[in-house]
Amino acid sequence: MKAAKTNSGRFFEDYHVGQVIRHAVPRTVSGGERALYHALYPARGALYSSDTFAQGCGLKASPIDDLAAFHLVFGKTVPDVSINAVANLGYAQGRWLLPVYAGDTLRAESEVIGVKQNSNGKSGVVYVRTRGMNQRDEIVLDYVRWVMVRKGNLDAPAPEPVVPQLSEAVAVEDLVCPAGLDFSAYDFDLSGEPHRMADYDIGEKIDHVDGVTIEEAEHMIATRLWQNTAKVHFDATFREDGKRLIYGGHVISLARALSFNGLSNAQMIVALNGGAHANPCFAGDTITAWSEVLDKAPTGAPGVGAIRLRLVAVKQGADLFALKGEDGKYRPEVLLDLDYWALMPL
Template identity: 60%
Template sequence: MNSKTDGGRFFEDFALGQVIEHATPRTVTEGDRALYGAIYPSRFVVPSSAAFAAAVGLPGHPVEDLVAFHIAFGKTVPDISLNARANLGYAECRFHTPVRSGDTLSARSEVIGLKENSSGRTGVVYVRSTATNQHGEVAVDWARWVMVHKRDRTAPSPRTVLPELAPAVAAADLVIPAELDFTDYDLGAAGEPYRLGDYSVGERIDHVDGVTITDPEHMMATRLWQNTAKVHFNIEARPDARRLVYGGHVISLARALSFNGLANAAMIVAINAGTHVAPAFAGDTVYAWSEVLDVTELDAPGVGAIRLRLVATRGRDESMTLRGADGQHADGVLLDLDYWALMPR
């Protein structure tokens, strides 16, 4: 192999405390906003309407929160998960500064945990990643863990270190844009009449609609974020010769579908935990439902926060079943995502 090419890191190439500066800063454009809307059926009003964003105090017009996440995540893939078997989960993700067209995002990661699997063929790498804009302001940071192939099964196993990760971002630690003011939030323009007080802990909401994934669609989306993981594009990367759908694609589909019933969960401010329970492939039809885990008022005028479990399923599950009698995720569950969103109170 040409020594100038890079085949990506394997499990034995990671070391605890290793810091990786990711290449290729990425400037966000209005094209990203347009393509996001073309790929995902998203209608949340703040990223959809510059006039609405200005009316709630936001300087500039932010893009969808998940645009920032996907771009930042994509920066980390060539160094962290190019040789991944699966992306396993997320924790402690906070959205700090709203991202707007013209912002340039850069990312770095620190290895915070390692554990070789019993098979000796793979291991789990834990990293904490941070994306900053051109002003050095943190846009988003998060922890994730990913199963990575070993290059050499005989390579010595590293000392197992499992990081302590919080089960959820505390409401007091949510980062709220300083100018945000939902006092005059226009419910009619947003699309639904429901405020924070209209939701109760334990309530479940069936989002009803579904979207069938196609190969061209999910591959275009993943390329948009410059995510180069082989399993999403190359049928030779998996024994079953199928292209694995990027887990973030399922997250964005489910979030977009959640508009029906949660239109005023206007801005994502944290992802507490996330698990890609099962793989998704072209031909799968994704549905979603949500469970209300918590509601809280915040200091910002008119602003509250709602904590939601967002569940994506292969095929519609009208019973909204998360786990079976054995405690394992029910058949058909693709995604189990716990997040905080801002909502008018």
């Protein structure tokens, strides 16, 4: 009898600190990636929609949306990191280091930097640092995420817990502006709004007004597009409630696209400071979003500032700007709490 050739994926006990995983199936990006991304989400950022607008900002062409590049790299990691996940829990220390253009080929590798078994003995949390690289072996983005993974063998001994110390935010001096980026001749008419960074105050909160109802088919297309094979997104028998969990990246992209109304000039994401998928999302939920300005700073690029934003996605029934209850826990209507740096005209 021949040995089995199929792979059921890694379980919690299969990870150890220092382990490096090279993820399979590099992916060459095409212009179709952008078109499908914009079909899935109401994304309207001018720099990601128009070559001529991007060239007016000093880039060679319009890059692929930053989150599309993130999802592509993330998807590479799923068969090795989170195919047996209960849930993806959070992100930290993410940086976009190079724009991704049509024709680039991306691959990914991850290093396990932490493990901690849960008290129930049935699962544990795995921390990984992932790098996405292009065909020239240049790092285009890197980030840390942590995910709760089932144990395959409940009798496997618990590892010595290692929880990495993660910074609260990426420092301004560590943000990377794309080479040549220049907002000194930025066209506010074509971008959609007149607001520059100076128009925003730290502590200001912005209701993005619009909403989108989640469709099962669209989130399935998104997970297939980025080759995300996590069972909780595809297999309705994998959860006790018989529901497919909406891919967290789908919620991130929807919320970011909704934030165009009020933040259309927050053009490029350059850092992911932290993030939490606070509650599960399912088909039929209607998502709205609001943002809070956390910080602002100049960069070394001409006319370019960095704005730190908290992006919160909520579902129907949520009170405006409500985030956590008196117990300090996220309210049940909150789906996403994301902290990121974006580049904006000064």
